[in-house]
Every structure is written in C-alpha cells, then in structure tokens.
Amino acid sequence: MIEADGLTKRYADKLAVDHLSFTVTPGRVTGFLGPNGAGKSTTMRLILGLDRPTAGSVTVNGRPFSAADNPMREVGALLDAKAIHGGRSAYHHLLCLAQTNDLPARRVGEVLEMVGLTEVARKRSKGFSLGMGQRLGIAAALLGDPKVLMFDEPVNGLDPEGILWIRNLMKALAAEGRTVFVSSHLMSEMQHTADHLLVIGRGRLIADCTVEEFIEQNSEQQVRVRTPDTARMAELVTAAGGRATTDGPRLQIFRLPVERVGDLAFENNIRLHELTALQASLEEAFMELTKEAVEYHAAVPAGAPAIEEAGKVES
Numbered sequence: 001m002i003e004a005d006g007l008t009k010r011y012a013d014k015l016a017v018d019h020l021s022f023t024v025t026p027g028r029v030t031g032f033l034g035p036n037g038a039g040k041s042t043t044m045r046l047i048l049g050l051d052r053p054t055a056g057s058v059t060v061n062g063r064p065f066s067a068a069d070n071p072m073r074e075v076g077a078l079l080d081a082k083a084i085h086g087g088r089s090a091y092h093h094l095l096c097l098a099q100t101n102d103l104p105a106r107r108v109g110e111v112l113e114m115v116g117l118t119e120v121a122r123k124r125s126k127g128f129s130l131g132m133g134q135r136l137g138i139a140a141a142l143l144g145d146p147k148v149l150m151f152d153e154p155v156n157g158l159d160p161e162g163i164l165w166i167r168n169l170m171k172a173l174a175a176e177g178r179t180v181f182v183s184s185h186l187m188s189e190m191q192h193t194a195d196h197l198l199v200i201g202r203g204r205l206i207a208d209c210t211v212e213e214f215i216e217q218n219s220e221q222q223v224r225v226r227t228p229d230t231a232r233m234a235e236l237v238t239a240a241g242g243r244a245t246t247d248g249p250r251l252q253i254f255r256l257p258v259e260r261v262g263d264l265a266f267e268n269n270i271r272l273h274e275l276t277a278l279q280a281s282l283e284e285a286f287m288e289l290t291k292e293a294v295e296y297h298a299a300v301p302a303g304a305p306a307i308e309e310a311g312k313v314e315s
C-alpha cells in the first residue's frame with residue numbers, strides 16, 4: 001500500500017508535484033498516467049525517499065520508505081534501467097545487490113529464471129539489448145520478494161514481445177496480492193495493463209478511477225451510422241439535440257446515445273446499413289482530459305501565467 005497526502009515538490013519556481021493525495025492498494029495494477037513532464041518520476045522518487053517533499057508526506061506500508069529495515073524487501077523499483085554497472089554480468093550485478101541487502105543468494109537464480117535471463121546470466125550486461133536491460137532491472141526489483149513494486153515507464157523502447165511480457169508480469173504480480181504501481185505516458189498501454197488509474201497533469205491529480213470509469217467520464221459518446229439518406233438523418237440528429245458530421249455515406253453522431261439514434265431512424269423511416277456505438281479509447285479520453293494540462297502547448301493555455309513556460313513558447 002502506498003499513501004500520499006498533500007505530496008508536493010517544488011524545484012525553484014517549478015511546481016513538479018502539486019498537493020497529490022492518493023492511495024495505491026494491493027492486488028491490482030495501478031497505472032500512473034500523465035503526459036511527459038507531468039510529475040510521475042518525481043512522485044516515484046518521493047515515494048522512494050530519493051527526493052524530499054517540499055510539503056506533504058508519502059508512506060509505504062504505513063511508514064516513510066526511508067524508515068524501512070530492509071528496503072529491497074519492502075519495495076522493488078525499476079526507475080532507470082540504464083543505471084547498471086555494464087562491466088558486470090547479470091548474475092554478479094544481482095549477487096552484489098543480494099549481498100549488500102542481506103538477501104539469500106538463491107534469490108539470484110530464482111529472479112533470473114523469472115525474467116528469462118538464465119542463459120545469458122554470465123555475460124556482461126554491457127552487451128545487453130534494451131529489453132534485456134529492462135529484464136535485469138526487473139529482476140533486481142524482484143530480488144527482495146517485495147510486496148510493493150513500482151515501474152517507471154517500463155515498456156519504453158521495448159519490442160512487442162517484451163511489452164507483452166511486462167504486461168503479463170505486472171498482472172501476475174498484482175494477482176499474487178502485491179501492490180503494483182506503473183507509470184506511463186502511453187494511454188493505450190495503460191488500457192491493456194491497468195485495473196485502476198491515477199491520472200496527473202502539471203503535477204496535479206486529475207483522475208482517480210477505474211479504466212472503464214475514466215473512459216466513460218471523459219469521452220464523448222459517439223455513434224456511427226451508414227445510411228443512403230445522410231442529409232435527412234443529420235437533420236433529425238440536430239433537431240434531437242445531437243451533432244452530426246458527414247463522412248461519405250457515413251455519419252458520425254455526437255451527444256446522442258446509440259438507442260436514440262436507432263429510434264430516430266426507425267420512427268422516421270430511414271434505412272440504416274450500419275449502426276455502431278463507438279467506444280472511445282483511453283487514448284482519446286486521456287487527450288480530452290489532459291488537453292489543458294499538457295506542459296508545452298503550441299500556445300499558452302488561458303490562465304497559465306507561468307513566466308518560464310511562456311518564455312519557452314515564445315522562443
């Protein structure tokens with residue numbers, strides 16, 4: 001369990017994390033979603049005590065992580081997979097970690113097996129591909145068999161097989177009752193992985209809900225119809241309070257539920273060759289919600305007097 005209360009971090013005049021309060025509970029994958037620069041990595045560093053909050057607090061299993069007796073048994077974190085001594089083999093890297101953290105050496109073989117690196121365990125990690133480096137980072141995170149796992153953008157740069165593997169691993173870890181907290185700026189990725197979402201923009205929490213709730217609350221319902229009588233159908237939609245745009249023989253209809261669109265056609269004797277309720281993707285819902293919160297817009301958003309950013313936009 002991770003609990004943040006009014007967590008705030010300011011760097012000079014930049015408010016990187018702005019009064020975040022949230023709880024990350026065990027047994028499910030919680031996605032930490034936000035555009036680049038939203039404050040995800042800073043929050044994760046604050047959780048791990050690698051940075052000190054300007055205000056507020058955050059605890060892991062009820063106390064600050066810095067007070068943990070054996071940090072690797074408490075939290076496993078993958079923050080920067082490249083932070084590995086390239087001259088060492090995967091085996092030695094993990095063995096060193098195990099020894100300095102008072103963990104049994106047998107865990108090394110176990111985690112290498114779990115991440116599929118057993119065969120290359122004696123090779124220097126310098127020659128590792130990005131995906132192998134990522135697996136090694138995850139092996140290190142799993143070494144202490146921790147109840148809480150945090151991954152910062154774990155699928156960045158991975159091939160489809162690696163992405164699938166990480167997704168399944170996170171789900172399996174959550175199914176074992178662990179707390180799994182994973183950040184991403186890729187909404188489509190979270191849609192496949194997360195059960196619950198914390199969405200942030202400009203350091204602020206803008207949603208704390210399930211993936212389904214997030215899509216439902218933040219996306220406009222759309223219906224697509226195909227009809228030989230697009231003009232008449234569009235008129236009816238407008239008269240009923242909806243909005244329609246034409247796309248050849250199709251109409252894209254907004255603000256009316258699919259049942260209402262079907263009834264309108266039926267009642268007015270209009271033939272439909274297609275009637276589809278479109279489910280907006282998490283990507284669309286996310287864009288909608290964060291469009292005011294994206295850090296570097298093409299234009300300065302209204303009510304955003306930040307001098308530093310205004311300067312960046314103008315330059």
Ligand code: ADP
Pocket residue numbers: 011014015016034035036037038039040041042043
């Ligand atoms: P994310 O992980 O969501 O991409 P970050 O937490 O890395 O976002 O960054 C949030 C904001 O804080 C950004 O504007 C970033 O430039 C700023 N920031 C992060 N770390 C520092 C630092 N050490 N010094 C100054 N500014 C920082």
